[in-house]
Amino acid sequence: MNNSLKLVQWTHKVLKKMGRGGSLPGELGLRLDPHFLEKFQMPGIVVLVTGTNGKTTTSNLIAESLRASGLKVINNRRGDNLNVGIATLLACNSDADFHVQAQAAVIEVDELTLYRQFKNLHPTHLVVTNFFRDQLDRAGEMETIIRKIQDVTADFTGDLILNGDDPNTLRIADTAKKAKVHTFSVCRNAVSQDSTDEASEGKFCPRCGNPLKYEYYQYSHIGRFHCEKDDFGVIHPDIQVSEINYDTESFTVDGQQFHNFINTIYAVYNCASVLTVLKSLHFDLKAADQVFRTFVMKEGRNEEFALSQPCVINLIKNPTGANEVMKYINAQEGDKNICIFLNDNDQDGHDVSWIWDAHFERLNTPEVKKIVCSGLRAYDMALRLKYEGLEDRILVIENSSEAIHWLNEQNLKSYVIATYTALHPTRAILRKEASK
C-alpha cells in the first residue's frame, strides 16, 4: 500500500465526479514522489509512440486495434504525453500496489519526455512516426532529439517500429543494435512527386554525409530514398503499402485492402505503422481494418462543427503539419473562408518564425475568399499572408469568439486552423456558436 498513490487515485475519483479530467492527479503523484513513474508494474505489452507529427492519431489507432484484437488496453487518448499525463494514466489504471490493470498500455510520449522516461516505462514496442523541424525554442534542433533517442535505445531489446521512408527515423536502426527492427514504407502514388520544395531536414546520409537520392517524395522529406555510397535507406519493409486509391479511400498491403480514414497520404503512414505493430505481435491485420473504418478523428483533428455552413478545425504546430492541412483544405471543392489562430504560449513554442517555413502561399487560390487571423500573434500571421500577395483577403480579428462569430455569419463553408493552446478554447467557442 502506498499513500501517495492512494491520494492520487482519490483525487482522480473526486475530479471524475466533478466531471473533470486533466493531468492533476499525475502532477500530484510526481510532486509527492519524484520516483512515482518508476514504481508501476507494467503490462506485458507496452507500446510507446513518439515522433513529431501523428502521435495522437497513431497511438489511438494502435490502442483501438489492440482492443479489437481482444486485449484490455489503456492509453492516453487525448495526447497528454508529458510526465504528468503519463503518471495520471498509469495511476488511474492501477491497483493499490502499482500493478497496472491492463494487458497492454499504448502511451503517446513527447519526444523530449521519451528519453527521460524510456526505461521507467519498460516498453516492449517503440513506434517512431517521423521527425520534422518542430518548435525549436522548446525542443532544440531536431538533430539533438534524434541523438537523445538513439542514446536511450542503444540497448533496447524490444520491437522498434520505424518509418522506413523517413531518414530521420530510419537512422535509429543503425544504433539500436539489439532491437528487433521493423519498418513500413508506402509506394509511389497519386500525390508522390519527383522533387520537393518542402524538405528541410534529412537531406544527407546520417552515415556518410552524402546527399540522399530520392526516387519520389510523398510530403516534406518523407519518401523513398537511399544513399548511393553506403545503401542507407535500402530496406525490406515488414509492411509495404503497394497501392493507394484516393477515389475509393483505400490502400493495399499484401493484396489486402484497408480503409484510409481521412484519405490523405499522412493517414496512410499512420495506418502502416499500426499494421506493423500488429504484425510484430503476430495479430490478424483485419482487426485494424475494422478500426480504420469506424475511427472518427476528433478533438481538433479534422473535426467538423455545424455552423451556418460546415466548419472543419485542424491543429497545426509545425511547417510540415501546416503544409498537409493546407493541401487538405485545397482538395475540398468550392468557395471557403479560412480562420487561423496563432498563439505563442509554452506548448505552442514562443518562436512563431516557423510560419515562414510553411507554404502559406497555397492558400492563394480563387476559392479562398477571406482569411481571418486571430490569436496572440494574429498580426504575425497577417504579415505572413500579406507577403504572399493575400493582402486584400486578410482580416485581423484578435478576439477568438468574434472571429468565429464572423465566420458563422458569412454563410460559407469554413476551415479553422489553430495552434496547440488555441485548439481547445476554439473548439469550445465553435460548439457554442454551433448551438446558437
Added chain:
Amino acid sequence: MNLKILWMYHDLMDLYGDKGNAEVLRVRAEKRGIETTIDTCDIGQTVNMDDYDLFFLGGGADKEQNLIFEDLLKRKEDIRKAMDDHTAFLLICGGYQLFGKYYKDQDGNVVDGLGFFDYYTEASDRSHRCIGNIAVETTMDGETFKAVGFENHGGQTKNVASPFAKVLHGYGNTWDGGQEGFLNDQVLATYMHGPLLPKNPKIADKILERALKKRYGKVTFDPLDDTLEMKAQEVMLKRLHCEH
C-alpha cells in the same frame, strides 16, 4: 532600377524562417517598381559575387553550418572583393558568427572564421542558450528606431566594435552585455530571427537603400502602407514593456 540579391545556401542555412527576409526584400523593392532578382548559391556552385548588390546569409543548425563553412572559406577572396566594391550584407545568427575572427565550441575547439571583423564567438554550455523575444533600439544610417525579433543562440559574441543596437529586452550578443549584433556602413549582422524583416520594415528599407547605393547612389523611397507591420511590432513591444 533593378536589384540583385545573392542568397547563400538557401536550403541549408534556413533555420527559424530566415527565408522570410528574402521575401520581404523582394516584395518591398517590387512595390517601388524595382525589378528584383534573387539568385541562390549552393555548396560548390560558381557565382560572380561582385554581380550582386546584396549578400544574404541566414542561420543554420550546427550540422548544416559545418557543411557550408568549408565552402564559405573558399569564397573568402570573392567576398572580400564584393565588400570592397560596396556590396551590402545581411547576416543572421550563424552567418553573423562566421564573419568574425573565430568560433570556440563547448569543448574548447577553435574554428577560424572569415576574419573580416574583430569580434569572436564563444559557445556557452549546451543547457544555457539565449532564447526568447527580443526588443532593441538601433541607430541605422542616421535614424533611431526600435526593432523586435526572436533570438535563439548559444554563442556569446564579444569584442564587437560597433554593435547594431542597444538591447531593451532580451540578451543580444552576450548574456548581460546589453548590445546586439554588428553594424557598419555596409554590413548588418544580428542574432535576431523572427524573421527579422517582416516586423521591422524600416530595417528592410535601409537594407534596400544600402544595396541600391552600390550602383545607383543614394535613393529615396516612397513610403508603403505598413499598418500591419507596425501593428505586429507594437504588439510585441507592448508585451515586452518597451513601447515607450
